[in-house]
Amino acid sequence: MSQTFRLGLFIVATLAVLVAGVFMIGSRESMFQSTYRVKADFQNVAGLADGADVRVGGLHEGTVKQIQLPNRSDGKVTVSMDLQKATRDVLKKDSVAAIKSEGLIGDKYVEISFGTDSAAQLKNGDTIASEAPIDMSNLVKKADQLLDSAKSGVADLNGTASNLKSISAKVDQGKGTVGALINDKTVYQKVNAGATALAEDAEALKHNFLLRGFFKNRGYEDASDLTKNAIAHLPESTPMKTFEYDGREIFAKPNEAKLKNEKTFQEAGDYLQANKFGLAAVVVSVGMKGETDKDRVLSEGRATAIRDYLAKNFRLDDTRIKTIGLGKTNGTGDGGKAEIVVYSAASSAVGPAVGPAGSPALQTK
Amino acid sequence: MLIDLLQATKSGIVSFFEWFGELGLFCGQVVRAAFGAPWEGRELVRQMDSIGSKSFPLVALAGAATGVVLSLQTRESLTRFGAKAMLPAVIVFSLIKESGPVITGLIVSGRVGAGIGAELGSMRVTEQIDAMEVSAVNPYKFLASTRVLACLLMLPLLTLAADASGIFLGWISTTLSHPMTLRLFLHNGLRDATLNDFLPPICKTAVFGLIIGFVSCFQGMRTRGGTEGVGRSATSSVVLSSLFIILADVILVRFIQVVFPS
Known part of the structure; x- marks a missing residue:
């Protein structure tokens, strides 16, 4: 093996490693594919970083290129993303960008939803709508509030249950109107007497001069x-x-x-x-x-x-x-x-x- | 006594700066000699072969060992932190960003630095270099610039070899305990890598190559005092170039972080 051949082999082999490395990493950065740029404005990017994944339908289809703070206090943070040309068929002007997280504490990425078929195609540099990211601290805060309200709800329920208990106890003991109705036999007796009296009243009515004629004509009462x-x-x-x-x-x-x-x-x-x-x-x-x-x-x-x-x-x-x-x-x-x-x-x-x-x-x- | 001490300190400081001064002059002469005909092509190829392809087995072995060690060590730590899935990324990042370049630099400085220092030193003490000058061959050009250039060109390639064998052996070591395909290993390992993680550390080793070349040639060509001096030159070449590689790495890492943010 001549020294020239040996050197050539060495150089070619190591350069092949270089090329492989550059392409394997470079393809992730969409460096060697034609891309177009899309922007989205967020109030808060929740820790999204330059170079983060952009996913379309869950697939890696682009990279976050730049995140810029607004130059005014009422502005929004602009996220610029380079997307592969292939996504042009599914991403439309009404697509929505959302910052999501892989698991609770995982890496942040941008997910862009499919647009509607009838909407216009995206052009280079277009800005699409965005969806506020779920902030973990906010989530925890909300969960806390939810738990608090659930707690007070349970307390209310407990109060209601104890009220019901005391009501049923009173009913059982014959206290109050309902209790009397259920427990006091005199009520039934009175109602019974009332009904009897009513029957008598009806009987009396039959003999009343106003109605007497009707019954008399009929021949029977x-x-x-x-x-x-x-x-x-x-x-x-x-x-x-x-x-x-x-x-x-x-x-x-x-x-x-x-x-x-x-x-x-x-x-x-x-x-x-x-x-x-x-x-x-x-x-x-x-x-x-x-x-x-x-x-x-x-x-x-x-x-x-x-x-x-x-x-x-x-x-x-x-x-x-x-x-x-x-x-x-x-x-x-x-x-x-x-x-x-x-x-x-x-x-x-x-x-x-x-x-x-x-x-x-x-x-x- | 005190005066002697002061005298020694003074002469030490003076020789320290003199060394740097001479190194600077030497570098200037080598760079000046490197540009312009005649191109010492045959000598360059010979040096590239002896520095590059002949170092390949050594560097690949060192890289492979590093990959295996990284896999074995970090798996335990990552499992403890519940981040075992990050193992490929840890191995790949560690190798391409730091382990690969530094291991290559140190291995080459040991093998090549010692060789250059001893070769040029013995040429100096046997007055071959003087003979070269007499015969109108510029020793800075023929001996120094070819070696420096060969180091400059070969170090990045050797680093790539170290990276590749380290990642491959890292995968083998990983897959033996936890089977996964090379494809998945590379996918996981390179998922978050950017070219800024990959290319600047490779190019950084060209600086290591320059350091090895300049320091070794300089130490060899200023050899004094016979065979003993040759041994001193060989040792000092290795020690100084290794030291400068590590010191330069500190600056280079910071430089890369600032200029090529990942």
């Missing part, structure tokens, strides 16, 4: 009155006597149960007073006009009205007077008809009562 003394059908034995009346003559209006010409019942009443009877059934039917349901109620109402009249005006055992509302019945004429069918005591066994109240008369001898 309570729906339960209608069937209180009703029986399903007549006894099978032969009646002692039957009184028949035309509906139009004894009732004021075709669709009401209010009686007129009450004197008509004098004969029947006298007969019942005079003779010992086992059962007297007031059988009422109405004409074919109107709805079936309403007519049935009307017939029951009319029967009840007749029975009430007899019970009120004659001295007789009203428990033995029963009603049957037949409702619509063919061949009774438009006004309907009423019958008082009287049975002797021996032949007055009847079928089961329809009414809920039942009737002692059903067990007549």
Whole structure:
């Protein structure tokens, strides 16, 4: 190996190291690629240094070249960055530069967001918008405030909880209105009494002259009155006597149960007073006009009205007077008809009562 | 007695400054001789070979050892501080910024400085240099400037060799305990490096080369007193050039920090 060859080999080898080193380091500084410069103004660069990374989409695409303090107190710190040409496709005028940190205490770098597709391209020397960096000390301060407020919040909650506790304790002990409501039986009793009184008041109202007419026309005051003394059908034995009346003559209006010409019942009443009877059934039917349901109620109402009249005006055992509302019945004429069918005591066994109240008369001898 | 002491101190101070004065004159003569024909090309190549390529194994070995030691030592420290990921960066930065240049300078000053001092010293005491002057060959040009220039050119290249072998052996040492590819090692190591971290320290060793060349040639050419003087010249060449390299490094590091901020 000649000395010249040896020297040449040495020189070439070491220069190759030099070239490799220069390019490996230089490529990081974007020294050998065409770049363009972009600026961003920050109020505070949070320790960003010259030569720091500029990342686009998380990739190293540039270097911070210069950080300049403003020359006026109301100015901003200008960060100049050299970016590779390739980033021109994604960085637009509305891209935003943000100073970020690798981990909590790591190196600072600038991250530039992608722009919108429609925005204008960046030109050399353009200034883009910036985002204030997260300052660790600020972060710690805010976290501290947050913890403080959380603490007072918890204290408030504790207060609320203790209030609730005392409230529930008072309720349990029967103190206060709610406590009394829950624990005091007298309240319930009073409410109950009040309800009873109300029912009585309502009853009184029914008899009040203003409302009396309505109930009188209807023939009954309570729906339960209608069937209180009703029986399903007549006894099978032969009646002692039957009184028949035309509906139009004894009732004021075709669709009401209010009686007129009450004197008509004098004969029947006298007969019942005079003779010992086992059962007297007031059988009422109405004409074919109107709805079936309403007519049935009307017939029951009319029967009840007749029975009430007899019970009120004659001295007789009203428990033995029963009603049957037949409702619509063919061949009774438009006004309907009423019958008082009287049975002797021996032949007055009847079928089961329809009414809920039942009737002692059903067990007549 | 006191007068003797004062006399000795005085003569010491005087000779100290005289030494610097003579060195300055010598440097001036060498620089003046270096410019202008005839170009001693063959002698320059010979010197570059003996200073550069023949020092390569020694320098590469020293650099490799440094890389291994750095890897072994700093891994322990960095692990203690929880910064083990910084190991490649520490090795690379340490080598290219300081260890590589200084180790190279000291190794070359030891090997080449001693050689130049002894060679020129023996030429001086055997009156070969005087014979050269008589035969109209400028010894400053033929002997000194070629050696100084060779040192100047070779030191940066030797530094690169030291850096490269140091980083490579540093990687091997690292990857044996904690496997990682050379690519990743270099990526991590050079991630934060700039050319200002790399090139100025390389160029700085050219100054080391100048120091080795000038001091060794000067010490060799002013040799007095036979073979004993030759030995003194060889020793003083190594001692003085090593000392000046380290002193110059202080100034150069500060100079680089100011002129080439990273």
